[in-house]
Amino acid sequence: MEKIKPKAGEVIPWEIHEKEYEKILGDKDILKQQWENIEVIAFRFIWSILTDF
Amino acid sequence: MADDMEKLYNERLKRYITANKNEKPDRVPIRPFAAEFTSRYAGFTSQEVTHDYEKAFEAVRRCAKDFNWDATVINMIYVWSGLVDHFGQKYYKIPGIELDTNVGFQYLEPSDESGAFMKEDEYDELIESPTEFLTNTWMPRISNNIVGVGEPNTYRNNMAWLKGGLSLMAYGGAIGVATEKLKNECGTVSCVSGPIKAPFDILADKLRGFRQISLDVYRQPDKVEKACEALMPYLYMNAKVASDPAKQVPVSVWLHRGTMFSKDMYERFFWPTLKEIIVKLWEKDGIQTIWYAEGNWDKWLKYTAELPEKSIIYHSDKGDIFEVHRQVGEKFAISGGIPNDLLAFGTPEEVKEYCRKVIQTVGKDGGYLMDASAIIQSDAKIENMKAMTEATLEYGVY
Numbered sequence: 001m002e003k004i005k006p007k008a009g010e011v012i013p014w015e016i017h018e019k020e021y022e023k024i025l026g027d028k029d030i031l032k033q034q035w036e037n038i039e040v041i042a043f044r045f046i047w048s049i050l051t052d053f
Numbered sequence: 054m055a056d057d058m059e060k061l062y063n064e065r066l067k068r069y070i071t072a073n074k075n076e077k078p079d080r081v082p083i084r085p086f087a088a089e090f091t092s093r094y095a096g097f098t099s100q101e102v103t104h105d106y107e108k109a110f111e112a113v114r115r116c117a118k119d120f121n122w123d124a125t126v127i128n129m130i131y132v133w134s135g136l137v138d139h140f141g142q143k144y145y146k147i148p149g150i151e152l153d154t155n156v157g158f159q160y161l162e163p164s165d166e167s168g169a170f171m172k173e174d175e176y177d178e179l180i181e182s183p184t185e186f187l188t189n190t191w192m193p194r195i196s197n198n199i200v201g202v203g204e205p206n207t208y209r210n211n212m213a214w215l216k217g218g219l220s221l222m223a224y225g226g227a228i229g230v231a232t233e234k235l236k237n238e239c240g241t242v243s244c245v246s247g248p249i250k251a252p253f254d255i256l257a258d259k260l261r262g263f264r265q266i267s268l269d270v271y272r273q274p275d276k277v278e279k280a281c282e283a284l285m286p287y288l289y290m291n292a293k294v295a296s297d298p299a300k301q302v303p304v305s306v307w308l309h310r311g312t313m314f315s316k317d318m319y320e321r322f323f324w325p326t327l328k329e330i331i332v333k334l335w336e337k338d339g340i341q342t343i344w345y346a347e348g349n350w351d352k353w354l355k356y357t358a359e360l361p362e363k364s365i366i367y368h369s370d371k372g373d374i375f376e377v378h379r380q381v382g383e384k385f386a387i388s389g390g391i392p393n394d395l396l397a398f399g400t401p402e403e404v405k406e407y408c409r410k411v412i413q414t415v416g417k418d419g420g421y422l423m424d425a426s427a428i429i430q431s432d433a434k435i436e437n438m439k440a441m442t443e444a445t446l447e448y449g450v451y
Binding site for chain 1: 131132133136137140142181182184185187188191192202203217218221222248249250255259286287288289290291294295
């Protein structure tokens with residue numbers, strides 16, 4: 001199984017997800033910002049189960 | 054918020070921040086870490102406050118008001134068993150389910166290799182990609198509902214992920230509301246933000262278990278060391294993203310297994326990566342850490358003293374708080390040190406006298422925060438908790 005190896009603060013890095021679009025006609029930064037906003041929440045979910053629960 | 058409550062809150066926040074920075078506030082802040090004591094005082098069972106977080110928040114507010122707490126933890130019964138139920142964790146016994154309704158929740162540590170949530174030959178997988186290891190390998194083992202990669206998917210698996218995530222969001226949102234209520238209704242500061250665990254403690258507590266890690270440090274020490282290094286940036290980030298954006302309220306580290314190993318092992322496995330997390334949070338992000346030294350950490354004081362000035366608030370549990378003050382009191386604020394057995398079995402006069410001694414010795418120049426040695430459970434007497442407050446108001450004014 002191919003490893004994604006996410007860094008701290010992410011679960012599926014934007015750099016990987018970006019390649020999954022066929023093309024981006026509009027503002028890429030809007031997509032990136034929204035992607036990363038939820039990335040950090042998902043990261044926190046995984047790690048808070050380990051550290052808090 | 055009423056003007057008088059806002060004034061009270063601001064006074065307490067200033068008092069708390071000043072003491073945390075090892076400076077002299079107007080008086081010693083009262084900052085208890087209280088768990089099941091709050092539920093007993095408020096008339097709730099342990100089951101009620103463990104499973105219904107609104108009741109836990111209410112119990113804290115009742116205590117904060119009645120005992121004049123300057124700052125406290127919004128819910129020290131930190132495992133909300135609702136989330137545990139939705140996600141399906143196997144490693145807790147919960148009051149009202151397997152335990153009596155008035156017993157605190159219990160953590161069940163794996164006692165042998167067959168029960169370990171991470172196996173002895175899985176260090177490389179953890180080191181290579183910690184978040185993927187937790188998600189794909191660890192979580193299926195700790196949850197009754199989550200299935201591993203390659204196993205047939207199930208409806209229960211999908212719902213556990215969905216409900217686990219929603220539960221954490223619901224709890225996080227409720228903590229935000231409760232923090233405001235604590236401020237607006239009691240004038241009390243929510244005293245702690247994100248959590249830190251030492252990388253070695255994560256291995257020893259939740260991944261391998263104590264018996265298994267005790268063998269690993271001899272059989273595969275290089276892998277243990279590399280695993281601590283691999284976990285370090287993730288645990289740093291986990292604390293950082295959950296910390297107070299205003300940087301007024303510290304994060305906390307709950308110290309577990311470091312005192313159970315030799316000096317050489319402490320130096321190799323425990324200390325370097327924990328130190329790096331705390332130093333980075335302080336020097337890069339300006340975030341203080343409450344060094345919650347569960348047990349007796351006096352033998353490692355010389356290492357703790359290496360941390361930057363003001364970077365931690367040293368919480369003394371079973372250690373000698375007067376020795377802690379002698380060795381690190383110039384660099385760090387100190388909290389705690391009022392023995393829990395005194396709060397449970399002593400008289401109010403004895404509690405008051407002990408608090409006086411700590412205030413006038415450890416807190417004589419500021420930089421001391423009043424609290425019990427360990428988290429306050431249901432055995433603390435109400436009259437003794439009142440005595441702790443009275444002593445602080447009587448002897449703690451500068």
